[in-house]
Amino acid sequence: MNPFRHGLLAARTAAVMPHRQRQLATLSAEGNAPLSVLFYHRVADSHPNDWTIGCQRFRRQIDYCERYFELIDLAEMQLRMERGESRRPAVCLTFDDGYRDNSDFALPLLIQRRIPCTYFVCTANILNQTPFPHDEAAGQPLAVNSLEQIQAAADAGIEIGCHTKHHVDFSHVHDERTVRDEIIHAKSELENLIDRPVRYFAFPYGLPEHLTQVAVDAVIEAGFDGFCSGYGAYNLPGESPFHIRRFHGDPEMARFKNWLSFDSRKLRKNFSLDFRLPASRIPTLPVPTTMTPAFSVLG
Numbered sequence: 313m314n315p316f317r318h319g320l321l322a323a324r325t326a327a328v329m330p331h332r333q334r335q336l337a338t339l340s341a342e343g344n345a346p347l348s349v350l351f352y353h354r355v356a357d358s359h360p361n362d363w364t365i366g367c368q369r370f371r372r373q374i375d376y377c378e379r380y381f382e383l384i385d386l387a388e389m390q391l392r393m394e395r396g397e398s399r400r401p402a403v404c405l406t407f408d409d410g411y412r413d414n415s416d417f418a419l420p421l422l423i424q425r426r427i428p429c430t431y432f433v434c435t436a437n438i439l440n441q442t443p444f445p446h447d448e449a450a451g452q453p454l455a456v457n458s459l460e461q462i463q464a465a466a467d468a469g470i471e472i473g474c475h476t477k478h479h480v481d482f483s484h485v486h487d488e489r490t491v492r493d494e495i496i497h498a499k500s501e502l503e504n505l506i507d508r509p510v511r512y513f514a515f516p517y518g519l520p521e522h523l524t525q526v527a528v529d530a531v532i533e534a535g536f537d538g539f540c541s542g543y544g545a546y547n548l549p550g551e552s553p554f555h556i557r558r559f560h561g562d563p564e565m566a567r568f569k570n571w572l573s574f575d576s577r578k579l580r581k582n583f584s585l586d587f588r589l590p591a592s593r594i595p596t597l598p599v600p601t602t603m604t605p606a607f608s609v610l611g
């Protein structure tokens with residue numbers, strides 16, 4: 313982004329912060345505090361691209377989240393949605409794909425700070441050590457996590473989630489057998505690999521066109537506690553907790569702050585997609601994993 317536009321964006325975000333702060337306080341008092349789920353892909357200083365954020369920028373974003381929000385896991389967020397009561401703005405962290413570089417900086421940082429995180433991986437890419445289709449298409453076949461790295465992350469408290477076997481684009485895959493294999497079998501395969509239950513699924517690409525009903529049905533049949541999209545929306549108390557809406561951990565700090573401080577103009581993206589969802593699919597062991605009780609003035 314050019315410096316002029318960057319400055320303009322930062323100034324605009326700073327200008328709306330007092331209003332956003334009052335708005336968040338009001339929503340919190342009403343029990344309607346927004347629940348934000350961020351998704352990242354790759355944290356590294358080499359090979360920059362649209363789905364990579366530099367290490368220091370990432371640390372700055374985590375510092376910001378820790379300072380101003382509760383950091384909770386997906387199960388706790390679902391519980392607040394189901395109860396229809398959210399008394400504090402909260403943030404969940406997620407990662408998609410499973411890039412090797414994340415084990416060098418991002419995951420150790422989160423583990424060291426005991427910040428909840430769900431890390432979605434593709435089993436075939438891990439087992440075969442093959443790059444992701446989007447990286448190959450970009451001529452940049454970046455390294456994926458090894459199975460040992462995923463097991464170590466799980467042992468250290470990172471929740472591992474399912475992101476299909478082969479990073480499938482369900483807008484192009486309609487064969488039911490393939491869809492079920494990439495979701496239902498992927499779940500059991502991943503559970504065997506990490507020797508733990510896998511509770512959540514994240515749709516590759518995550519836009520509305522990728523969330524087909526055949527795939528959603530397979531997610532339900534597989535027994536997941538919920539699935540994540542990634543088209544940019546908030547989670548609000550009272551909404552179905554099975555569909556977890558996420559937005560991008562934008563490397564541009566002004567945009568990042570704008571999203572987190574609850575930009576109500578973006579609520580139009582909270583449209584309810586026409587899925588058949590289970591009435592309730594909430595974990596029975598909602599142990600709160602709140603790490604940061606502080607909620608002070610947004611900066």
Ligand SMILES: [Zn+2]
Pocket residue numbers: 408409475479515516517
């Ligand atoms: Zn992905």
